[in-house]
Every structure is written in structure tokens, then in C-alpha cells.
Amino acid sequence: MTEPKSTASQRLTQIKDFVTMNKTATTIPWDPDCTKFPTRKELPKIQGAPEGAAWVWGDDDYIGRLNLLTPTRVAAAAKEIQSGEIIPLNLPLNVPTQPAFDRQTFTHEIKTLAENYVYDDIYHLNTQSGTQWDGFRHFAHLPSGSFYNGTKGSDIVGPSANNKCSIHHWAEHGIAGRGILLDYRSYAHKKGIAYDPFDYYPISFEELYQCGKDQGIDIRPAAQGGDIRIGDMLFIRSGWKEAYDSKTPEVRAEAALRHGEGMEGQRWAGVSQEERMIDWLHDCYFAAVAGDSPTFEAWPTHEEYHLHEYILALWGMPLGEMLDLEKLAVKCRERGRWVFFFSSAPANCPGGVSSHVNGTAIL
Structure with missing residues (x-):
């Protein structure tokens, strides 16, 4: 019986990783410590996600590529x-004085709690x-x-x-x-x-x-x-x-x-x-x-x-x-x-x- 294409591809990746000492991201959720990740053209299709989405770090992930800031990489x-x-x-x-896209300008207010002794400020x-x-x-x-x-x-x-x-x-x-x-x-x-x-x-x-x-x-x-x-x-x-x-x-x-x-x-x-x-x-x-x-x-x-x-x-x-x-x-x-x-x-x-x-x- 012919081996399924995806399984054969995964085994080939495992062999390549063994030879090159890489760790390729193949299974979702990806391990941030991997040393090799798919190119944009190699991204897996994710069910329910738009074409080209890289929602690969887990269903409850809300930090995205910040996952790549692992202790090993930060130490390096x-x-x-x-x-x-x-x-x-x-x-x-207060720079720029007028923000782009007509956004709200920054204002700074000093609040006196005890004159000459204690102050707060409000942004x-x-x-x-x-x-x-x-x-x-x-x-x-x-x-x-x-x-x-x-x-x-x-x-x-x-x-x-x-x-x-x-x-x-x-x-x-x-x-x-x-x-x-x-x-x-x-x-x-x-x-x-x-x-x-x-x-x-x-x-x-x-x-x-x-x-x-x-x-x-x-x-x-x-x-x-x-x-x-x-x-x-x-x-x-x-x-x-x-x-x-x-x-x-x-x-x-x-x-x-x-x-x-x-x-x-x-x-x-x-x-x-x-x-x-x-x-x-x-x-x-x-x-x-x-x-x-x-x-x-x-x-x-x-x-x-x-x-x-x-x-x-x-x-x-x-x-x-x-x-x-x-x-x-x-x-x-x-x-x-x-x-x-x-x-x-x-x-x-x-x-x-x-x-x-x-x-x-x-x-």
C-alpha cells in the first residue's frame, strides 16, 4: 500500500532534521523553539482561517510571533x-502635536492634591x-x-x-x-x-x-x-x-x-x-x-x-x-x-x- 503523501513528507522532514540538526515546525501548534519554519508559500491550510493565515500557535494564542521570543533567543x-x-x-x-488620521491630540493635566506638596497628573x-x-x-x-x-x-x-x-x-x-x-x-x-x-x-x-x-x-x-x-x-x-x-x-x-x-x-x-x-x-x-x-x-x-x-x-x-x-x-x-x-x-x-x-x- 502506498504511504499517504503527508506522512511520507513528514518522515522525510524528520530525516532531514536528523542530518542537519534542525527542528522543523510541522505539527500545529508549532513549537516556538523550532529552528526551521515554513515559508509563506509552504504555510499549511488552516480550517476556518483565511487563505495565508499563520494561526499556528494554538487556538487560545493571542501573542502571535512574540512566541518566537523564547528564553534561548532572548539570552542570545x-x-x-x-x-x-x-x-x-x-x-x-505630545509629538506629533496633531496625530495622523485626525486622531485625538494628547493633553496633560496637573492635578493638585496638596498645594506645594503633592501633585498627580492625568493623561x-x-x-x-x-x-x-x-x-x-x-x-x-x-x-x-x-x-x-x-x-x-x-x-x-x-x-x-x-x-x-x-x-x-x-x-x-x-x-x-x-x-x-x-x-x-x-x-x-x-x-x-x-x-x-x-x-x-x-x-x-x-x-x-x-x-x-x-x-x-x-x-x-x-x-x-x-x-x-x-x-x-x-x-x-x-x-x-x-x-x-x-x-x-x-x-x-x-x-x-x-x-x-x-x-x-x-x-x-x-x-x-x-x-x-x-x-x-x-x-x-x-x-x-x-x-x-x-x-x-x-x-x-x-x-x-x-x-x-x-x-x-x-x-x-x-x-x-x-x-x-x-x-x-x-x-x-x-x-x-x-x-x-x-x-x-x-x-x-x-x-x-x-x-x-x-x-x-x-x-
Whole structure:
């Protein structure tokens, strides 16, 4: 009798793992300590999930790719600390003064408890107003209306609301590991590539590849011979903060309040949404990705999808926006090293959608 194809394939993988000393993720839920994971094109079809979903960490999983931040990987990442310099990656809470997409502005109130002796303060803010993590409740896979791991809008608001995909799950797990910076803005200046970070400009995979090469980094995943390790956290500097500092308050506000049908009036530079970019972001098995612009990907999308759908809803990969990467870029360039230890403390807010990053790089 002919052996079932899936069983034969699994046995072949076991033999390959024995020879190469790998541990391949084959059975769902995947073991985060595996050393080899399927490419995007090799993802298993998951019953009840949208096409391309990587809901592979268990039915009750709400931390997604943060599962890859295992004790072994975090301990290895700590070895990247050499000088011990601490570089916070957070914008002031009141920057930008007018957040993009007409979001609520930050206000700060001092509360006097005992004049001259005791004070409190009160923040009024939108967690999407500045340096932010987009949580898994923030953006759904639009064709299916599903957030990560089958979470629905009714799980977030309404009489059946619960804590599925709440940001507090991230806080309870913690975020720490090896960060990698791609300073595309400096590369563009060096190569004479002119663009306005406050306007639509897609950074292609090829450009990021050449940027990495210029920095001495092969941005392919280690499984393909590159320098990206499973569980790394990616940071891309597009130059948004540099541009913000160069513009008048009036121009900043006008850009943040641009409107069109839906959210399409907003225009920002960011990574392209080409298939090659999607494959790369998936296949590197980043634990998280982040940029310095309000959208991470070039906005508005010129495709039938948003990269947010893949990153958040389909893969469960934390997505950071508007991180302050200016000082980090300078320090990394001075030292000729683009890897560092990174930690973040998301808000422990049960039911929360997103959080400020509270992130720190240590060189």
C-alpha cells in the first residue's frame, strides 16, 4: 500500500532534521523553539482561517510571533550589548502635536492634591497618537472580517466583548530580543534618492536589500544564507521624524488632517506592498516589525489589500509605528553595527487595542 503523501513528507522532514540538526515546525501548534519554519508559500491550510493565515500557535494564542521570543533567543540577543548605551525610541507624548488620521491630540493635566506638596497628573490620549504598537485588535483581514486567530469585532466591543487578542497578553509575555535597524533614509541621501516622507513613496524590497548591503547586512533570512535570525525585530527608518522637524506646525497639521474617501487622503512613505516584500517579511520570521512613519507601509495602498492585514491579522506580528529612530541611526552608523538589544513594555490593559511602545535599544 502506498504511504499517504503527508506522512511520507513528514518522515522525510524528520530525516532531514536528523542530518542537519534542525527542528522543523510541522505539527500545529508549532513549537516556538523550532529552528526551521515554513515559508509563506509552504504555510499549511488552516480550517476556518483565511487563505495565508499563520494561526499556528494554538487556538487560545493571542501573542502571535512574540512566541518566537523564547528564553534561548532572548539570552542570545543579550550578547549584542557591547557598550551598554541606552537609547530610548519613544517620541514625546505630545509629538506629533496633531496625530495622523485626525486622531485625538494628547493633553496633560496637573492635578493638585496638596498645594506645594503633592501633585498627580492625568493623561488624555489615543494609544495611536504617537510612538505605538498596533495591537491585533487594531486591523482585521478585510475580506473575512477576522482579526488574528479568529477574533471578531463582537469580541472587541458589545455585549459579548472579551479579552481575545487584547494588548495585555503582550504585556504579560514581554517583548525583548535582538533588533536590526535598516537606515533607508541615510541610504537614500547617499544615493541621491529624493522623496518626501510626508508623501506616498514605496520603499521596494530591492531598495531595502541594497540598503542592508550598504550597511554590511544580508537581509535574507538565515535559512536562505542571510543574516536575519528567527525572532529578530526589524526597524526601518524612512525619515519621517527628520521631515517632521523640518516642517512648520501648519504643514504638519495639514498633512495629519488630509482626508479622502475612507483613510485614503493620508499620504506617507513606507515599505512597498509588493509580493516580494510580503514574502520577505513573512519568511524572516521577525518577532515584530516597526518603522518611524504613521503607517509603516507606503500609504495609501495601491493594491487590493493593506500590508496591515498580513502583518496583524494573518500572521500575528506586532507592528510598530512612529518610533524615534534618529539617535539610534546615528549611534549605529558611528559604530558600524546595526544590531542591538531591544525591549518594550506594552500597556497591561485588559481589553486594550494598542499601546505606546515604551521601547529601548541597548547597544
